[in-house]
Amino acid sequence: MGSARPRGSSSWLVDFYAPNGKRYRETLQLANRAEAERELKKRAGDLAHGQPLFANADKVTFDDLAKDFIRDYEVNGHRSVGKAKKSVERLTEFFGGWRAVNITTQDVRTYVATRQRAAAANGSVNRELAALRRAFRLAVKARVLSHDHVPDIPMLKEAPPRAGFFEPEQFQAVLRHLRPEVKPVALFAYETGWRLREIITLEWRQVDLTQGSVRLDPGTTKNREGRLIYVSPQLLEVLRAQGTATRDLERAKGIIVPQVSHRRGKRILRFLASWQTACKTAGVPGMFFHDLRRTAVRNMVRAGVPERVAMQVSGHKTRSVFERYNIISVGDLQEAACRIATYHGMSGKILMHGLEAVANRRERSTTDGPAPR
Numbered sequence: 001m002g003s004a005r006p007r008g009s010s011s012w013l014v015d016f017y018a019p020n021g022k023r024y025r026e027t028l029q030l031a032n033r034a035e036a037e038r039e040l041k042k043r044a045g046d047l048a049h050g051q052p053l054f055a056n057a058d059k060v061t062f063d064d065l066a067k068d069f070i071r072d073y074e075v076n077g078h079r080s081v082g083k084a085k086k087s088v089e090r091l092t093e094f095f096g097g098w099r100a101v102n103i104t105t106q107d108v109r110t111y112v113a114t115r116q117r118a119a120a121a122n123g124s125v126n127r128e129l130a131a132l133r134r135a136f137r138l139a140v141k142a143r144v145l146s147h148d149h150v151p152d153i154p155m156l157k158e159a160p161p162r163a164g165f166f167e168p169e170q171f172q173a174v175l176r177h178l179r180p181e182v183k184p185v186a187l188f189a190y191e192t193g194w195r196l197r198e199i200i201t202l203e204w205r206q207v208d209l210t211q212g213s214v215r216l217d218p219g220t221t222k223n224r225e226g227r228l229i230y231v232s233p234q235l236l237e238v239l240r241a242q243g244t245a246t247r248d249l250e251r252a253k254g255i256i257v258p259q260v261s262h263r264r265g266k267r268i269l270r271f272l273a274s275w276q277t278a279c280k281t282a283g284v285p286g287m288f289f290h291d292l293r294r295t296a297v298r299n300m301v302r303a304g305v306p307e308r309v310a311m312q313v314s315g316h317k318t319r320s321v322f323e324r325y326n327i328i329s330v331g332d333l334q335e336a337a338c339r340i341a342t343y344h345g346m347s348g349k350i351l352m353h354g355l356e357a358v359a360n361r362r363e364r365s366t367t368d369g370p371a372p373r
Contacts, residue, residue, distance in 0.1 A: 002014065002015050002016025002017065002040055003015050003016070003040075004033060004036035004037050004039075004040050006033075007027055010029055010030065010031065011027055011028070011029055011030075012027070012028050012030050012033070012035075012036035012039075013025065013026075013027050014026050014027075014028055014036060014039055014040045014043065016040060016043065024043070024146075025147070025148070026043075026146055026147060026148075027147055029141075056144075057100070057101050057144070057145050057146070057149060058099060058101055059099075060099070060100045060101070060139065060144055060145060061097065061098060061099055061100060062091070062092070062095040062096065062097070062098045062099075062100055062103065062135075063092070063096060063097065064100070064139075064144075065100055065135035065136065065138070065139055066088045066091065066092060066135060068135065068138055068139065068142070069084070069088065069131060069134060069135040069138060070084060070085060070088060072134075072138055079222065083127065084131060087127050087128040087130075087131040088131060090115070090128050091111075091128055091131065091132055094111045094114060095107075095111070095132075100136070100139065100145060100149065101145070101149050103151055104151050105151045105152045105153070105154075107151070108129070108132070108151055108152075108153050108154075109154075112125055112129070112156065115128070121159070122156040122157060122158050122159065123158045123159065125156055126155050126156055126158060129153050129155055129156075130155075132153060133153045136149075136150045136151075136153075137150070164286075164287055164288060164291040164294065165291055165294040165295040165298055166190070166284070166287065166291060166292065166295045170282065170283075170284050170287075171186075171190055171292075171295065173282035173283060173284070174186070174278050174279055174282040174284065174287070175187070176282070177277070177278035177281045177282055178274065178275070178278045179271065179274050181261070181262065181263045181264075181268065182268075182271050182274060182275070184238055184239070184242050184260075184261060185199050185200060185261050185268070185271075186289075186292065187235060187238055188231075188235065188238075189289065189292040189293065189296065190292050190295060190296060191231065191232060191235050191296060192229060192231070192235075192296055192313055192314065193292070193293045193294075193295075193296030193297050193300070193313065193314035193315075194293070194314070194315065195222065195290075195293065195315070196289055196290070198216060198220070198221060198315070199261060200259070200261050200267070200268050200269075201220070201259070202214070202216075202259070202260045202261065203258045203259055203260065204243070204246070204258060204259075204260055205258070207239060207243075207260060209236070209239060209240050209243055211230070212230050212231050212233070212236045213228060213229065213230050213231075214228075214229055214230075214231060214239075215227065215228045215229075216228075216315075221315055222315070223315065223317045225315075225317070227312070227315055229312075229313050239260070242260060242261075246260075246262070249264070249265055250265075253265060275289055293314065296313075296314060297310060297314055297316075300313065300314070
């Protein structure tokens with residue numbers, strides 16, 4: 001009949017031969033051995049009665065896999081569905097119309113080479129390969145394809161994470177050249193480390209100008225968790241000034257402006273061009289707005305804020321990602337060298353004092369005879 005062997009806590013490898021001698025192997029998600037053996041008998045019985053497994057696998061196309069992949073993102077409410085659709089568009093340009101069973105590892109390598117010739121970054125290609133891998137896994141889970149139909153999809157080596165951040169004088173220089181409506185957004189990011197989307201979608205109902213607190217509703221953040229922070233007196237004054245200006249605009253135009261950050265009453269969607277211009281004029285071209293997130297994390301840690309509290313403010317859920325944002329600068333290394341020099345200077349004085357005491361003792365022992373034991 002074959003065999004059913006465990007592969008992990010809830011996976012079983014079903015291994016058997018068809019009457020024609022062809023071997024079949026499939027990994028199934030089952031609770032116990034009894035269920036694995038029932039599935040083994042069922043599959044072997046189907047083959048014995050002329051009902052081959054995955055008889056319709058040849059009819060499944062890449063487009064079917066892609067459609068199910070996007071549907072899975074939409075059903076589960078993933079916020080990155082837009083990026084998933086972009087990955088599918090790139091994959092469809094190459095694999096569109098292909099039968100899924102005909103996609104081999106060699107074909108995947110050819111796709112990678114094609115994307116690299118188009119100057120695509122390894123990180124972008126990896127996101128696309130991850131989408132292809134996920135699409136095949138969903139097909140296996142739905143029992144449309146078997147594990148034998150899934151090609152090996154190797155990932156590329158990516159560049160190290162970006163490590164850009166602003167020194168205080170650099171941020172002040174950029175701030176001077178930013179448009180007036182963008183300055184409060186940048187100041188908020190510089191202090192809290194919030195993501196751009198979290199700042200520009202912030203509404204006045206989420207801000208308490210009396211207590212100096214700002215909250216994000218559950219489900220609106222990247223990790224779906226809510227957040228509550230208290231801002232510094234300096235940032236609170238900026239928010240209060242923004243509130244006063246917003247109320248004056250509402251009275252003048254007879255409108256309601258729910259957003260904290262706005263451009264003459266209209267919601268701010270993007271300001272990439274003005275940001276790049278400000279950075280270039282300030283002498284720090286190529287800096288990203290997201291670099292303010294790294295800067296805020298670094299500043300909080302340097303200010304002595306406990307790391308757990310800093311993670312709560314910035315919205316980092318895992319320590320590993322938080323550490324990636326806690327960047328060490330040249331100034332930090334220079335300060336470390338100064339502290340080491342100070343310590344060595346102090347310990348050097350202690351050492352010299354000890355050596356002088358030993359020398360004096362030896363001189364006395366030479367003059368007065370051997371020292372008592």
